[in-house]
Amino acid sequence: MDPSDQKIFTVIDYVIFAVLLAASMGIGLYYALSGGRQRTTQEFLMADRSMGCLPVSLSLIASFQSAVAIIGVPAEIYTHGTQYWFIGCAYILGLLIPAHIFIPVFYRLRVSSAYQYLELRFSKAVRICGTLTFIFQMVIYMGVCVYTPAFALNAVTGFELWGTVLATGLVCTLYTTLGGLKAVIWTDVFQTVVMFAGQLAVIVVGVQKTGGVADVWRKVWEGNRISGLDLNPDPTERHTFWTLGVGGVFLMLSLYGVNQAQVQRYLSSRTEKEAVRSCYMVFPSLQLALALSCVMGLVMFARYCGEDHSDKLASSSRDMVIYFVMDMLHGLPGLPGLFIACLFSAALSTISSAFNSLATVTMEDLIKPQYPAMTEARATLLSKVLAMSYGLLCLAMAYLTHLMGDSVLQVALKIFGMVGGPILGLFCLGMFFPWANSIGALVGLCVGLVVAFWLGIGSILTRSTRPLPLECSANVTIAIQTAISLFFSQPSGLKRFYSLSYMWYSGFNCTTVILIGLIISFLTGPTKEEDVMPGTLYPLLGKLFCFLPEHLKKKLCCVTPLGQTVSEKIDLIAKNLATVLQFIVNTSFIYTYLTQKILKLITTLHIHFKIPSM
Ligand SMILES: CC(C)(CO)[C@@H](O)C(=O)NCCC(=O)O
Numbered sequence: 001m002d003p004s005d006q007k008i009f010t011v012i013d014y015v016i017f018a019v020l021l022a023a024s025m026g027i028g029l030y031y032a033l034s035g036g037r038q039r040t041t042q043e044f045l046m047a048d049r050s051m052g053c054l055p056v057s058l059s060l061i062a063s064f065q066s067a068v069a070i071i072g073v074p075a076e077i078y079t080h081g082t083q084y085w086f087i088g089c090a091y092i093l094g095l096l097i098p099a100h101i102f103i104p105v106f107y108r109l110r111v112s113s114a115y116q117y118l119e120l121r122f123s124k125a126v127r128i129c130g131t132l133t134f135i136f137q138m139v140i141y142m143g144v145c146v147y148t149p150a151f152a153l154n155a156v157t158g159f160e161l162w163g164t165v166l167a168t169g170l171v172c173t174l175y176t177t178l179g180g181l182k183a184v185i186w187t188d189v190f191q192t193v194v195m196f197a198g199q200l201a202v203i204v205v206g207v208q209k210t211g212g213v214a215d216v217w218r219k220v221w222e223g224n225r226i227s228g229l230d231l232n233p234d235p236t237e238r239h240t241f242w243t244l245g246v247g248g249v250f251l252m253l254s255l256y257g258v259n260q261a262q263v264q265r266y267l268s269s270r271t272e273k274e275a276v277r278s279c280y281m282v283f284p285s286l287q288l289a290l291a292l293s294c295v296m297g298l299v300m301f302a303r304y305c306g307e308d309h310s311d312k313l314a315s316s317s318r319d320m321v322i323y324f325v326m327d328m329l330h331g332l333p334g335l336p337g338l339f340i341a342c343l344f345s346a347a348l349s350t351i352s353s354a355f356n357s358l359a360t361v362t363m364e365d366l367i368k369p370q371y372p373a374m375t376e377a378r379a380t381l382l383s384k385v386l387a388m389s390y391g392l393l394c395l396a397m398a399y400l401t402h403l404m405g406d407s408v409l410q411v412a413l414k415i416f417g418m419v420g421g422p423i424l425g426l427f428c429l430g431m432f433f434p435w436a437n438s439i440g441a442l443v444g445l446c447v448g449l450v451v452a453f454w455l456g457i458g459s460i461l462t463r464s465t466r467p468l469p470l471e472c473s474a475n476v477t478i479a480i481q482t483a484i485s486l487f488f489s490q491p492s493g494l495k496r497f498y499s500l501s502y503m504w505y506s507g508f509n510c511t512t513v514i515l516i517g518l519i520i521s522f523l524t525g526p527t528k529e530e531d532v533m534p535g536t537l538y539p540l541l542g543k544l545f546c547f548l549p550e551h552l553k554k555k556l557c558c559v560t561p562l563g564q565t566v567s568e569k570i571d572l573i574a575k576n577l578a579t580v581l582q583f584i585v586n587t588s589f590i591y592t593y594l595t596q597k598i599l600k601l602i603t604t605l606h607i608h609f610k611i612p613s614m
C-alpha cells in the first residue's frame with residue numbers, strides 16, 4: 001500500500017498539471033491581446049477599475065490561501081484536533097471591519113496603492129517606510145509559497161523539485177507580466193475552483209476508503225480529535241478561542257484590511273458597493289475553504305489512527321498529508337494529478353497576487369513620485385518589467401528558502417505576523433487617531449518592528465532545540481549562535497514573553513505601534529483635527545464613545561463622518577443590511593444544497609465500491 005513503491009503518476013496526471021499551467025497562460029495571453037491590450041498603468045495595475053464582485057471575491061480568497069494552508073491545516077487538525085477550526089469565528093469581524101471601515105476610506109480617496117494613504121494622512125517618509133516594510137514581507141512570503149508545495153511533493157513522491165519550482169515561477173511570471181491585474185484576477189477564479197475540486201476529491205475518496213461518514217466520525221470521536229471550545233485565557237496557549245477568535249481578527253485585518261494585494265482588488269472594483277459586496281462574499285467561500293481543509297485532516301486521522309507510520313517516508317506531519325493524499329488517490333488515474341493541480345493553483349494564485357501588488361507599490365510609491373513627468377507608455381513598460389523582476393526574484397527566494405532548511409518555513413510564516421501586524425498598526429493609527437503625527441507614526445513603526453522581531457526571534461530560539469542547519473563556516477556560525485542564545489536565554493519573565501501564542505502576533509504588534517505612535521505624537525505636539533486631510537480619518541472613537549456628551553465627544557475624538565449627510569448614512573445602513581440578509585439567505589441555501597449533493601455522492605460511491613469488495 002506504500003505509494004512510493006509504485007508509479008503514482010500516470011500520463012493523465014501530468015497532462016492535468018500541464019493543462020493547469022497552459023490554461024493560466026492562456027488567460028494571461030487573452031488579457032494581453034484583448035481590451036486595452038495592457039497599454040496603461042490603469043489597466044495593467046488596476047484592471048481599469050471595472051471588475052465585478054464575483055471574480056474579485058474569489059480572487060480575494062485565493063491571494064492568501066496558499067499551499068501552506070492546504071497542507072498545513074490538515075496537518076494541524078491531524079496532530080492537535082479541530083481547535084484551529086474556531087478561526088472561522090474571526091472571519092466575521094475580520095471581514096466586516098474591512099468592508100465598512102477600510103474599503104470606504106481607501107475607495108473614496110481614489111488611491112492606487114494603500115501606501116498613498118499614508119502620505120495623504122502623514123508624510124512622504126511614512127509612505128516610503130510602509131512600502132519598504134510591505135516589500136520585505138511579500139518577498140519572503142512568495143519564496144515560501146512557491147517552495148513549500150514543490151518540496152513536500154518531492155519528499156513523498158519524488159516529483160521533480162526544481163523543475164516544478166521553475167515551471168510554476170516562470171509560468172506565473174509570464175501571465176502576470178502579459179495580462180496584468182485582469183489576468184491575475186481571472187486566473188485566481190479558475191485556480192480557486194481547481195483548489196476546491198482537488199480537496200473535495202481527496203475527502204470523497206478518503207471517506208469512501210475509510211469506511212464511510214459514520215466510520216470516520218466514530219474514529220475521530222474516539223480518537224479525541226473533536227475539540228470543544230477552549231476558553232483558557234492564557235495568551236501563551238497556542239490555539240484557544242481567544243487566540244483564534246480574537247487574535248485571528250487582527251490577522252484577518254492585516255490581510256483583508258490593509259494588505260496591498262487585497263486593497264488593490266477592492267480598488268479595481270467597478271463601484272464602492274461592489275467592493276463591499278465582494279468582501280461579504282469572501283465569508284462563505286473562506287468558511288468552505290477552512291471546512292474542506294479541516295475535514296481533510298479528520299479523514300486523515302480516521303485513516304491512520306493507531307497505526308505507526310514513522311517508518312514511512314513521512315517524517316513530518318506535513319509530509320504525512322501528501323503521503324495520505326497519494327495513499328488515497330493512487331490507482332485512480334487523474335486524481336493525483338487533480339490534487340497536484342490543486343496545490344499549485346493555491347501557490348500560483350498567491351504568487352501572482354504578490355508579483356502584481358509588488359509591481360504596483362514599487363511603481364506608485366517609489367518610482368512615480370520621483371519621476372512625475374514619466375509618460376504613460378513608459379510607466380506601463382516599467383510596471384511590466386517590475387512584475388517580471390519580482391517573478392524572477394521569487395525563484396531566488398525559493399532557492400534561499402531551500403538553503404535555510406525546513407525549519408525556516410515556520411520562521412517565514414511568523415514573519416508574516418511580525419511584519420503584517422506593525423503595518424496594520426500604522427494604518428489604524430492614521431485612521432482612528434486624529435492626534436497622531438508623522439514622527440509618531442515613524443517611531444511607532446520602527447519600535448513596533450523591533451519589538452516584533454525581538455519577540456519572533458526569541459520564540460524561535462527558545463523553542464527549537466535543533467541548531468540552525470548551516471554547513472558553511474561552522475565555527476563562526478556556532479560563535480554567533482552562542483552569542484544569540486546567550487542574549488535570548490533570559491529568566492522566566494522573558495521566557496513567558498517569548499512564548500506568546502503566534503496567533504497574537506498581529507494584534508500585539510499592531511497595538512505596540514498604536515501606543516508608541518500616540519505617546520510620541522503627544523510628546524512632539526499632536527496634530528489638530530482640522531489640519532488632517534479630509535477623508536483620511538474614520539470616527540472610530542466617536543462611535544465607540546457615543547454615550548459621552550456632544551462637546552466632550554468633539555474634543556476627545558474625531559467625529560467628522562466621511563462626508564455623508566445623515567439621510568445618506570441611514571440609506572447606506574439600510575442597503576448594507578439588505579445585502580447582509582441577502583447573503584445569509586443565499587449562503588444557507590448554497591450550503592444546504594452542497595451538503596445534500598456531497599452526502600448523496602458519498603453514499604452513491606460508498607454503495608458502488610463497497611458491494612463488490614464484500
Ligand atoms: C488567511 C487564513 C488565516 C484564512 O484561514 C489562512 O488561509 C492563512 O493562514 N493563510 C496564510 C498562510 C498561507 O496559506 O499562505
Ligand code: NA
Binds near residue numbers: 063064067346350
Ligand atoms: Na493562493
